[in-house]
Amino acid sequence: MSAEPIVYLNGEYLAASQASVSLADWGLHGVAVTEMTRTFGQRCFRLDDHLDRLNASADQLGIAVDLLRDDWHKITKTVVNHHAALVGETGELMVNHVISAGLNSMNTAPNHSGPTIYVRTFPLQFSRWAAKYQNGQHLVVPEMRQIPTECLNPRIKSRNRLHWYLADRQAREIDTDASALLLDLQGHLTETSAGNFFIVRENTILTPRHEATLGGISRMVVRDIAQFLGVSYEEQNITLPEALSADEVFTSSTGYCVLPVTKIDGQPIGDGQPGAVYQRILETWNMMAGLDIAAQAVEQSVVESQ
Known part of the structure; x- marks a missing residue:
């Protein structure tokens, strides 16, 4: 098990420090949709509602995503469970789902087409709002x-x-x-x-x-x-x-x-x-x-x- 969080990126699970997207990705130009979901007791809260909105946003941009609901659940659970083991029993996470329009067609890498999809996690920063x-x-x-x-x-x-x-x-x-x-x-x-x-x-x-x-x-x-x-x-x-x-x-x-x-x-x-x-x-x-x-x-x- 990696001693750092993992990221799901276009079909692969990678150590967060090793994950990267192309400089030609449309996401760097803001052509991407996103969701943030938090955990309670290290379980995602209202995940399906967030996934519904994510897919609806992607549809509005005309981005075709071939992941099924079960796929999203499996990916999310894998990434969350890995990071949860690193933050300890009392830690909570934010889960970030992102879908971009993929690579700019004027500068497309030969080994990738379609949207860029990644799922990452990071610890909640409770100090931002505790008081x-x-x-x-x-x-x-x-x-x-x-x-x-x-x-x-x-x-x-x-x-x-x-x-x-x-x-x-x-x-x-x-x-x-x-x-x-x-x-x-x-x-x-x-x-x-x-x-x-x-x-x-x-x-x-x-x-x-x-x-x-x-x-x-x-x-x-x-x-x-x-x-x-x-x-x-x-x-x-x-x-x-x-x-x-x-x-x-x-x-x-x-x-x-x-x-x-x-x-x-x-x-x-x-x-x-x-x-x-x-x-x-x-x-x-x-x-x-x-x-x-x-x-x-x-x-x-x-x-x-x-």
């Missing part, structure tokens, strides 16, 4: 706007992160601890670079319309939990003033699951503390995951610092 479960996160609305749906279907989860990279840079010039929350061209809030956005008003969870944002897997979980808890859940256009006056604000994402937002553009949300609806969602997510998500993040962030 935010209790203290909340800060968001800033930058000058950068969401790419119009007429230009790029937001339901394609692509490797092209340029506008998000610039948006987060703009946000952190204002608040070094903030992430960007983008408006669309009509002035409606959309999403962050890593997750979906929600506000709570009169015990109703409101989230931007699915036509304008990525169909987040964690957003699906929030919707399912809301139904389980008997909390109203609606999609609608949300303006910045509506968010600033909300009872609560939170975001969802695969890595951290759900986090409260306590400031937007430097203004406190509600009483500036994580709200009751967020707490109920996190507690229910804990039951689904089979562990205390926030406590695990705090404990593992201590391990990371040692």
Whole structure:
């Protein structure tokens, strides 16, 4: 067994340090789709939902993939189990599935045609959000706007992160601890670079319309939990003033699951503390995951610092 993580790349399992793609690969130009799945107890959470979205994104780009669902499961399990043995029983992983359009036809290597497919893993970096479960996160609305749906279907989860990279840079010039929350061209809030956005008003969870944002897997979980808890859940256009006056604000994402937002553009949300609806969602997510998500993040962030 390799003493380092392995990567699946175009039909082979390779040591991560030995895996490489051609400089002619379309993925280097952003013509690739991707998924990030996390583990709980070193088992992938909602893997089939992520694979469904991955294949749907590939279809949107016209990329033909001949792997069946069982193939994806076998590949993922092999890569995850190998790395899990290296990080120890308490470690958790992020699993990255990527499909690119393959090699540029103007510079095609003679031994490869079709898409480039790889699956890799890396440890969750709990220290990025451990304190935010209790203290909340800060968001800033930058000058950068969401790419119009007429230009790029937001339901394609692509490797092209340029506008998000610039948006987060703009946000952190204002608040070094903030992430960007983008408006669309009509002035409606959309999403962050890593997750979906929600506000709570009169015990109703409101989230931007699915036509304008990525169909987040964690957003699906929030919707399912809301139904389980008997909390109203609606999609609608949300303006910045509506968010600033909300009872609560939170975001969802695969890595951290759900986090409260306590400031937007430097203004406190509600009483500036994580709200009751967020707490109920996190507690229910804990039951689904089979562990205390926030406590695990705090404990593992201590391990990371040692």
